[in-house]
Amino acid sequence: MRCCVRRWKRTEILRDIFKDFGSLDLDQHAFFFDFDGTLAEIAPRPQDVSLGFGIRRDILRLSERTNGAVAIITGRNRDEITPHLDATIPIAGLHGVDFPGNAADPDLAEKVAAIRPLLPALTDLVATYPGAVLEDKGQGLALHWRGAPSSEAVMLAAANQSLALLGANWRLQLGKSVAEIRPVGDDKGVALRRFMAQPPFADRRPIAFGDDLNDLPMLEAARESGGMAVALGERDLPADIHLSGPAELADWLERRLEA
Ligand SMILES: [Mg+2]
Structure with missing residues (x-):
């Protein structure tokens, strides 16, 4: 019981800190965002997703005010997300497998080769269901x-x-509304810890934002590193704070950065 009371108190304190951005010391926190469903509303096709003007501006402002301690951790290829933001924001792609500065995956050619033979049949299948999309991620x-x-x-x-x-x-x-096949390996939690091991993230408390099951390792890693997990949307993900979706996150960031 005592543990639960303690956890409840911790959650309440975190919630107050989160709501009062003024007391959230930007010199002591690092911010990690999923992209689809977190920063941007999900669209029927991944290529139709766009980042709102306000949230883009505020992610860049947050990065400036934290001396660069803002990163995106996404399931998509990094190349797809970079044009939405700015080269100053580091991005880990493919759920952390594609990490900035990582040496090229020595097994990449083999992984890509394994996926290729599946594509024609899947392309034909998807074509029979207008609105369904096959996304070729290279490594998945x-x-x-x-x-x-x-x-x-x-x-x-x-x-x-x-x-x-x-x-x-x-x-x-x-x-x-998506099933993804990817190589066994790093996940978003590994990516968060990797960012946290290097400047300007090191020695800060991470706050991770995500909306889907693939964000669970990242949310968990943030909490285990002394930080906070923020879940968005309808999924009941274990988190310290719940927001309704990207619009509420954008609103929170804008109000707090202008406070
Ligand atoms: Mg998402």
Whole structure:
């Protein structure tokens, strides 16, 4: 019981600090954001997602005011996110596998080769469900059915079949109207810890923002590093703070940065 009371108090204190941005010392905190569903509203197709003017401006302002202790940790390729922001914001892509400054993955060619034979059949399948999307991530692939909700069972079956063909070095990552197949390896929590081990993140308290199951390792890593987890949207992710979605996050950032 005592542990629960303590945890409740900690959560209350964190919630107060979070709501009162004035007491959130920007010299002592580092900020980690997922992209889709967190900074930007999710769109039927990943290529249709855009970042609002206000949140883009405020991420850059937050980065300036924390001396650069702001990073994006996304499931997408880094190259897809960079144009939305600014070269000054570090991005870890592919759930942390694609980390800035990492040496090239020696197994990359093999991984890409393993995915290729699956693409024609999946492309044909997706074409029969208008609104469904096959996303080729190079080192993985994702089936999206937000634009074709009735195809969910078919897409999940196709993802599971693909996984069975690829073998043990691959895993299935489920998200909101998406099934992704990616290599076993680093996750978003590993990426957060990697950022935290280097300047300007080191010696700060991380605050991580995410909206989906693939963000769980990142939210957990932030809490385990003495920081805070902020969950967005309807999924009941374990977190210290819950926000309704990207719009509330944008509003919070704007009000606090102008306070
Ligand atoms: Mg997301």
